Amino acid sequence: MQLLHLLFVFLNIEAVFSLINFDLTHSIKSTNPIFPGLTPFNFTQTYTSWGLDGDTNESYFKALNTFITGEHFGTHIDAPYHGSNASWSVEQIPFERLVSIQALIVDVSKKSLRKRNYEIQIEDLNEDAMQQANGFYVLLFYTGKSKFWPDQITYAGGELREELEFPGLSVQLASYLVNKYSDKLVGVGIDTLSIDPGSSKDFRAHRILFKENIYVLENVAELQRVLTYLSNRRETLFSFDVLPMKIEGGTGAPCRIVARLENFDDAGGEWFCFLIFCLLLMLIGIAAKVIYDFKFHPDKNFS
Ligand SMILES: [Zn+2]
8 A cells, every 4th residue: 555655645646635734723703712820821802994096096904913921821832941941942943843744643531531640651652663762752642632722621620720620641641652662752742731730740741851852742632533534544643734823042942843644544545546546557567568579579560
């Protein structure tokens, strides 16, 4: 299948495959859940008004807004500098670690339902899939908490730091990831307020990843939709882009996150591939026969 796909790229008939894009980003609104103590998003309408074009005498609409926000609001990136002074701030994260990379999702929603502040374990990983990544990739954890967005109480556990309650990475898992996978693993994402569990006091998973310049994505949206889409397919890795605001010296930034999956009906697609493959084989066979006859039976009448 992979070989055929490469052949299609070579023959420039890749267009038969289209991509379906999933926007894994929550819209930013002042009512979004927030980590206690951080600056919330404040949006004000500076003006909306009508002007008059001096040449045509036609009226036109104009509008302008202003916002103030903490860096770590809504769907956002935590730059490694957030918890490691020698690591990259937002604008220093190499572009090739953000765009046209790969991602895969680890579904820990069942375990997260059963246990408050569930600490995600090494055995929850899909290491076979991780080893198939052929370049930089991000590991995304789906805990199911995103179903409760944007309600602060059910999503985050409460409004106070001591009330926070959501799953996150165990310290063992964070250490394991940096020790075994930091050559290609560039980021870790989750559909909660933080990659450390709500009960964490000292953000140890954050700090372990940041030291190795692995960035973090928090409040990731729509992972369930991607999982559903992937459920009937053999692939687990997909194309992935992270586009944070390029804040110089930023410890984090709101970002747009996009998953790109091949919009390719498995059954129909494979039959199509098979058909093209047969046609190509037939053409190669005919060409070989013509060349053979021409070379070894030059006296044969080809007219
Ligand atoms: Zn953050």
